[in-house]
Amino acid sequence: MIVAVVGAGVMGSATARALAGHDVTLYEQFRVGHDRGSSHGRSRIVRLAYPEVEFVQLAKEAFRGWRELEQESGVELLELNGLLELVEDAAQSSRDALDAVGAEYALLAADEANARWPVGVPDGWTALFQPEAGIVRADLAHRALVDSALASGAHLEEDTPVGSLDEVDADVVVVTAGSWVTRLVPDLPVRTTRETVAYFRRAGEPLPSVVQLDPETRDHAMYSLHDPLHGLKAGAHHAGAAANPDDAGEPDPTLVDRITEWVVRTYPDAEPEPVLAETCMYTTTADEHFILERRGRLVIGSACSGHGFKFAPAIGRRLASLALAPG
Numbered sequence: 001m002i003v004a005v006v007g008a009g010v011m012g013s014a015t016a017r018a019l020a021g022h023d024v025t026l027y028e029q030f031r032v033g034h035d036r037g038s039s040h041g042r043s044r045i046v047r048l049a050y051p052e053v054e055f056v057q058l059a060k061e062a063f064r065g066w067r068e069l070e071q072e073s074g075v076e077l078l079e080l081n082g083l084l085e086l087v088e089d090a091a092q093s094s095r096d097a098l099d100a101v102g103a104e105y106a107l108l109a110a111d112e113a114n115a116r117w118p119v120g121v122p123d124g125w126t127a128l129f130q131p132e133a134g135i136v137r138a139d140l141a142h143r144a145l146v147d148s149a150l151a152s153g154a155h156l157e158e159d160t161p162v163g164s165l166d167e168v169d170a171d172v173v174v175v176t177a178g179s180w181v182t183r184l185v186p187d188l189p190v191r192t193t194r195e196t197v198a199y200f201r202r203a204g205e206p207l208p209s210v211v212q213l214d215p216e217t218r219d220h221a222m223y224s225l226h227d228p229l230h231g232l233k234a235g236a237h238h239a240g241a242a243a244n245p246d247d248a249g250e251p252d253p254t255l256v257d258r259i260t261e262w263v264v265r266t267y268p269d270a271e272p273e274p275v276l277a278e279t280c281m282y283t284t285t286a287d288e289h290f291i292l293e294r295r296g297r298l299v300i301g302s303a304c305s306g307h308g309f310k311f312a313p314a315i316g317r318r319l320a321s322l323a324l325a326p327g
């Protein structure tokens with residue numbers, strides 16, 4: 001089977017790897033590791049804690065995939081220091097879904113959590129601590145996926161933008177084009193935003209990743225995770241403005257202020273001023289679930305909504321299966 005994969009971000013790279021044994025070409029308009037899309041940077045949160053059982057199970061499958069890639073590459077990719085899910089009301093936490101799959105967790109009152117970690121849990125709130133969580137070393141993981149695909153015979157065409165899918169000479173074309181996906185699949189129901197993250201110097205031992213929920217929407221409001229270089233990375237979830245990925249973009253100063261204000265309240269041992277801010281693109285569906293579908297010769301993989309990276313090994317497998325299924 002001749003398969004073309006358009007877009008060598010973490011999803012395209014995971015798919016090319018999962019297509020080992022087939023004639024695979026991975027097209028990338030820039031160079032692997034560029035910072036214009038969604039997969040760049042040193043770290044991403046990995047977690048099992050989701051309110052939906054299907055995401056807990058998908059995360060479990062992906063964890064096994066990351067462990068296999070660690071074995072294959074000899075590189076440590078997961079650093080599991082746990083997750084603190086901060087909720088005003090414990091009923092809004094992921095406890096029910098974790099119970100449903102028998103995953104371990106502890107519900108801690110704010111003072112209990114504050115006593116264990118230098119993380120400011122708001123008074124009266126609850127912290128759900130889940131140990132199977134922390135960070136994936138994003139840049140190392142992305143590179144390991146690409147190297148694994150190349151080792152099993154895939155061809156990588158960098159600096160090669162695919163203008164139209166009709167020009168691609170392959171039996172099946174997998175489109176994992178991130179925020180550019182609607183250029184190739186115009187009717188896909190996604191919206192693209194440019195998000196802002198900031199980095200802070202923090203010297204202490206790596207802490208659990210943190211997601212703080214908005215009591216009104218139950219959505220993630222603020223999040224933070226260990227950064228291997230500076231110590232702490234933080235962001236405001238789904239706070240960025242609608243954006244065209246081809247436009248140059250700068251971090252939003254209002255968001256940098258909002259993130260800094262939260263970090264100062266939450267991390268007493270972090271430096272109060274950010275050392276760096278950067279942008280990254282979200283491609284979001286209405287329900288924040290992933291689009292993984294086959295349409296004739298096309299397979300479409302749009303798995304982002306600001307939470308896709310952790311699932312890459314599992315998403316890659318699903319897109320490869322769709323590509324190899326009888327058309």
Ligand SMILES: Cc1cc2nc3c(=O)[nH]c(=O)nc-3n(C[C@H](O)[C@H](O)[C@H](O)COP(=O)(O)OP(=O)(O)OC[C@H]3O[C@@H](n4cnc5c(N)ncnc54)[C@H](O)[C@@H]3O)c2cc1C
Pocket residue numbers: 006007008009010011012027028029030036037038039040043044045046160161162163176177178179180181184195196197235279280281282302303304305306307308309310311
């Ligand atoms: C600020 C931020 C924080 C995040 N935090 C987390 C987190 O903590 N945990 C988590 O699990 N996920 C997180 N995510 C989400 C995660 O990073 C994304 O879901 C994931 O990186 C999406 O990967 P992708 O391969 O679909 O997209 P991309 O990495 O953008 O890859 C798409 C690639 O396609 C290429 N391309 C596009 N069009 C063409 C074309 N026509 N021809 C050739 N190449 C083309 C692009 O250049 C790009 O390299 C976060 C995302 C952001 C932005």
